[in-house]
Amino acid sequence: MKRSCGKLLPASLVVGVLASFAMSPYADAAGRGGGGGGGARATSGGGARAQSGGGAQPGSGGAARQTAQVNNTKADARTNNVRSSSVNNVNNVNVDRNVNVNVEGHGCCGGGWDNDYHPVATAAAVGTAMAVTSAVVGSMVRTVPPSCVPVNYGGMIYQQCGSTWYQPQGSQFVVVNPPY
Amino acid sequence: MVRKVLALSLLAMLLAAPNAPAQIPPAGTPQAATSAVDPASLQALKDMGAFLQTLKRFRVSTELTGERVLADGQKLQHTATADMDVERPNRLRALMHSARSERELVYDGKTVTLYARAQKYYSTVEFVDTIGRLIDLLEQRYRVELPLSDLFVWGTPAAPLDKIVSAMNAGQDFVGDHLCDHYAFRQASIDWQIWITTGSKPLPRKLVITNRADEARPQSVSLIDWNLKPNFKDTIFKFTPPKGASKIEIVPVKTK
Numbered sequence: 200m201k202r203s204c205g206k207l208l209p210a211s212l213v214v215g216v217l218a219s220f221a222m223s224p225y226a227d228a229a230g231r232g233g234g235g236g237g238g239a240r241a242t243s244g245g246g247a248r249a250q251s252g253g254g255a256q257p258g259s260g261g262a263a264r265q266t267a268q269v270n271n272t273k274a275d276a277r278t279n280n281v282r283s284s285s286v287n288n289v290n291n292v293n294v295d296r297n298v299n300v301n302v303e304g305h306g307c308c309g310g311g312w313d314n315d316y317h318p319v320a321t322a323a324a325v326g327t328a329m330a331v332t333s334a335v336v337g338s339m340v341r342t343v344p345p346s347c348v349p350v351n352y353g354g355m356i357y358q359q360c361g362s363t364w365y366q367p368q369g370s371q372f373v374v375v376n377p378p379y
Numbered sequence: 380m381v382r383k384v385l386a387l388s389l390l391a392m393l394l395a396a397p398n399a400p401a402q403i404p405p406a407g408t409p410q411a412a413t414s415a416v417d418p419a420s421l422q423a424l425k426d427m428g429a430f431l432q433t434l435k436r437f438r439v440s441t442e443l444t445g446e447r448v449l450a451d452g453q454k455l456q457h458t459a460t461a462d463m464d465v466e467r468p469n470r471l472r473a474l475m476h477s478a479r480s481e482r483e484l485v486y487d488g489k490t491v492t493l494y495a496r497a498q499k500y501y502s503t504v505e506f507v508d509t510i511g512r513l514i515d516l517l518e519q520r521y522r523v524e525l526p527l528s529d530l531f532v533w534g535t536p537a538a539p540l541d542k543i544v545s546a547m548n549a550g551q552d553f554v555g556d557h558l559c560d561h562y563a564f565r566q567a568s569i570d571w572q573i574w575i576t577t578g579s580k581p582l583p584r585k586l587v588i589t590n591r592a593d594e595a596r597p598q599s600v601s602l603i604d605w606n607l608k609p610n611f612k613d614t615i616f617k618f619t620p621p622k623g624a625s626k627i628e629i630v631p632v633k634t635k
Contacts, residue, residue, distance in 0.1 A: 269478045278455060282448045282593065289590045290443060290599045292571050293532040294518060311599075312524040313445050313459035315480035351502045351629040354482070354523035356495045367498055368479060379633040 420546040428534025438609035446597040461526035492618040502629035554584035568592035
């Protein structure tokens with residue numbers, strides 16, 4: 200299958216930003232992310248790609264993703280207001296969805312393997328929790344507090360900082376409702 | 380008088396008309412009822428499933444176009460791609476790309492790792508079983524879906540054909556350069572279509588699933604590409620944390 204243009208995006212920058220952030224949490228990671236991180240990405244990303252690609256699509260990944268990166272800061276807030284009542288997208292025929300009916304957040308997050316984001320606009324009940332840190336759901340930040348703990352839930356990466364949850368988005372983080 | 384009777388009978392027919400549709404179907408239904416599930420279409424699924432189960436070592440790639448339904452019913456379309464290197468019964472490496480995420484899933488028969496490349500975070504879980512069981516574990520315990528998981532389920536009891544309430548042959552079609560037989564099915568709240576390569580190697584080339592449970596009817600389209608003689612090495616099934624990667628917890632889904 201030929202690779203389409205949109206697939207190779209993430210992000211030397213993100214890695215650079217996160218890497219430097221991890222080493223020195225107090226620094227303004229976004230400010231110093233750029234060059235060094237990109238270099239690291241070029242070697243590790245390219246190598247991993249070639250390995251996993253098994254030679255079938257040699258090196259097709261790294262290069263394209265170096266130059267472009269998804270930026271959703273201009274996206275309308277309505278794009279996040281996904282119907283919570285439906286399993287929006289069904290990708291497999293033989294998935295027994297019934298087993299997941301009682302899962303919290305069902306239909307909102309995770310689910311399809313193509314689902315890469317967590318809706319942020321459906322948040323009503325979290326107002327009080329948010330007040331603690333005054334982080335408004337849907338707002339973007341360049342860095343997260345040093346106390347945050349990364350966690351994988353539903354196949355997606357979050358940064359949990361007490362009652363506030365962030366999800367990486369491009370080189371930034373968006374405040375989301377707690378996934379559970 | 381004659382005219383009056385005629386008018387009355389016409390009126391009677393008109394009045395009876397609302398009932399007519401209820402009476403007409405019986406005339407047509409015997410045929411429809413017996414052929415709602417076309418046996419040859421089910422057989423094509425069985426043949427494809429049996430063939431898929433014979434594949435021991437392969438690379439399969441997919442490009443998916445899916446839809447998200449917004450609160451008001453408007454739909455947004457998105458694209459994701461995945462490449463999977465597979466060796467049955469219990470080794471797999473999947474690379475999944477979408478606009479906002481790039482993930483790798485690696486399984487060597489003993490440990491499954493989910494790795495987020497951009498963030499350089501990975502999580503591992505011990506699990507010793509087949510790829511089929513791995514699909515269940517990921518879906519039910521972690522709500523992580525494997526791309527094209529149907530490929531590992533068709534041809535097994537986990538893909539029961541008796542749930543299909545309608546099956547039909549929709550003729551032939553091309554998917555890329557490949558001549559395919561096109562079939563359409565209905566089961567539970569989904570309609571689905573599959574394009575299976577015509578001939579002795581019945582590989583699925585395209586899968587379309589329409590979710591009828593939502594009135595907006597979101598749909599996914601997966602194009603499928605095959606390499607039955609891949610040249611990957613066995614070492615790709617072993618996850619070695621890249622330099623700078625750190626291990627994080629993966630939390631099982633919470634139930635209410």
